[in-house]
Amino acid sequence: ELREKRGWTQEGLGDRNGYSSTHISSVETGRKLATLRFSRSTDRALGLTGTEASFERELGQIKHGSLLEGFPEFLGYERRAAEIRLYEVGVIPGLLQTPEYARVLADSAVRRQAITADQAQERVALVAERQAAL
Known part of the structure; x- marks a missing residue:
């Protein structure tokens, strides 16, 4: 979005940050994860170093946050969905979890020092x- 607001193409950003337009496209569409x-x-290219x-x-918030990368975007899709189909092995999906079940899962993650x-x-x-x- 910031790239587009500046009128830059993916190639233009690539010229400024040293990455190919293919790589930039993959990061923008979520096919690749952004690295540090x-x-x-x-x-540096967008003049955002050290800003909010x-x-x-x-990236730091994603890596050290309690939610998986991409999950906030998933929540947007979930809110707009008319129907949701899930297949899970081993863990009941969040929308079907009781508060007690959700708490046990979260506490287990704390004991494993994952969060x-x-x-x-x-x-x-x-x-x-x-x-x-x-």
């Missing part, structure tokens, strides 16, 4: 929020 190196070079809007900051206690609370609250939208 990519994020920093893109921040920087890609490096966003913090605060992140666990955030996950449980998000499950409840998603269910309330039904």
Whole structure:
């Protein structure tokens, strides 16, 4: 979006950040994950280094946050969906989890040191929020 607002093509950004337009397209469409190196070079090209809007900051939030990368975007699709079809092995999908089940999953992630206690609370609250939208 920032690239487009500046009127830059993917090739134009590539000239500025050192990546091919194919790579940029893959990151923009979610086929490839942005790396720290990519994020920093893109921040430099767009003049975002050290700002609230920087890609490096966003990447850090994704890596250290309680939600998986891409999950916030998934929630947008979920809210607009008329029908959702899921196949899960081993874990009940969030929309069908009881608060107790969601808490057990989150607490288990804390015990494995995959997330913090605060992140666990955030996950449980998000499950409840998603269910309330039904």
